[in-house]
Amino acid sequence: MKIGLVGLPGSGKSTVFGALTGIAVETGYAGTGKQNIGVVKVPDPRVDALASLFNPKKTTYAETTFTDLGGGSGKGIDRAVLNQMRNVDALCQVVRAFDDGSGDAPNPLGELEDLAMETILADLEIAEQRVVRLTRDRSNPNELELLQRVCTHLEAGNPIRSLELSELEGKMTSPYSFLSQKPLLAVLNVAEDEVTGEPPADIVADVEKRGLNLVVLSAQVEMDIAQMSAEDQKEFLDSLGLSEPARDRFIRAAYALLDLISMLTSGPDECRAWPVPRNTPAPQAAGKIHSDIERGFIRAEVVPWEKLVECGSEAKCRDEGVLRVEGKTYVIQDGDVVNFRFNV
Template sequence: MKVGLVGFSGSGKTTVYNALTGQKAETGYASRGSGKTNLGVVKVPDARVDALAAIHTPKKITLAEIHFVDVAAPPGAGGRSLDTSALPAMREVEALVQVVRAFPSEDGKPGEPLGELQDLQTELTLGDLAPIEKRLERLKKEKGKPGEIELLGKLKAHLEEGKPLRDLELSEQDQTAISGYRFLTLKPLLIVLNVAEGDVDKPIDPALSAYAAANKLSIIPLSGKLEMELSELSPDEQKAFLADLGLSDTALPRFVRAAYAALELISFLTAGPDECRAWTIRRGTSAVRAAGKIHSDIERGFIRAEVMTFDDFMQFKSEAKVREAGKARLEGKEYIVRDGDIIHFRHNS
């Protein structure tokens, strides 16, 4: 699962990225416009994996991972705009986290979070309109697929109203037809409100909350700089530092969990004496596609998935007993995997 940190220059993407990954990528003016993309991995805390491991005592415990990409966008011409060279990197990721600046900039400008949200929305909308218009132009000369012009026209009209494609009801068939475009406004989006160190506990500006609610976006307030500093400390030092600030916890575990939910991610589990492990998939993923997360051979040779819920397993504390109680199911390729399913894939490969 690849998630892109996006937003305007100086919003704190690299700072948040460092906090998340524990890396030390360069931040601030020195790094500005470098066009350097940072890529790092974050483990998703999951108490269920620990619970499974306590029973199976496996050789190895593996948590789900989110790959974060810090998309270093060279600032576009004229203030708060994006250079279009940033768009291909954004298309590559499966979900977007927009970092917005709510702290005073290095040169003392106050944050304008609502403006940044609206402006990025505009940039992403334009980024989606461009390939649609190009394709429609070509379809004047060449024959497309049946219904293609109508579908693209529908998307275009929606975008021209300033609305993201993720708000549009699309049939499964339409979704497949347009998947090659990797539309930006179709990707799940989570907002990180990057606040000044002293503002972590302040309520979110009502105008901003109203915008987020109207656009069905979740906002996580945190201070990137504070989190980055915390991530450089030992656990004991972290506790002391947090206590000094009157805070109980770092925002990162909360952020990773919220990212998971907002980005419509869930985990399925595999468990046994060798390894207990959580795997990340999008909500709505079929069993055969989930198998492909583990190995393409298992996807290709998929026969059945044996599924039990985490809760049933924890009740009996043994897979054999879950089976005896008739609570293990055999599911086919099209079964939609649920969060917390423990799965054994049967395959011929």
């Protein structure tokens, strides 16, 4: 699963990317069309809590891939960049709300609208072509009806994200990789001295109207923090009156776009978060760990992570009756600590 950082040229994508991944990248209106790609651990207090209980040899967080898709050479978003956006599962739009000294005042509302319109137009072009084709060859009346509905929605200036689709319709649209259908998070990149303030009300309202979540950060501050020792980080955050870097909050919010839940495993060897698509039955979830466990699945012993932390051990969970035994049809829930029994 991949998350793409998008936004207008100079909005701060590469700076955000650098702060997220710790990878040194070129910033400053590069416009080179170069993409950066990096893997990021998803901070997870549940894994931390289990690790402090089990003191394992290894602690493993879920990981997700971020791609800085670049802005493009002109003022708006390039067609090439729009095409690249098709290859990611979710989008984070970095929006400039800091003064970059260029004389162009920040225009966050305009940037949000720009990307929304560009993606809507790109989708409309694809959907219309398909409608023409399906009308002509009459091969799939259901899909035709659906795409006509999609076109009407797009023509009214709405992203496909806000169109209500059945599960089957969702499956039918997925091969098109529509851009305005991808989950989107708005990232307001504010000036260094604005990180502790409330985000402007007009932006909060606009983002809400679009049905998006909002993360406020200063890419520059995050970049500085990322380069500090843990001790300096703490002191710096304290001086700003912040409890944690925005980075952690941002990664969690971006990860949430992917609609994955975390299955947890714990023990003296390893405490670990496993990303699993929502609504996954136990055997398939076990298959994420090893295909042998899926094949030989007998049952899953499950306890919610907070119960395990509360009880302090699996044995205690058993005594208290909070450890459940679940079969093949059980659907894994977010934060379940699972132990699979299987035949080899």
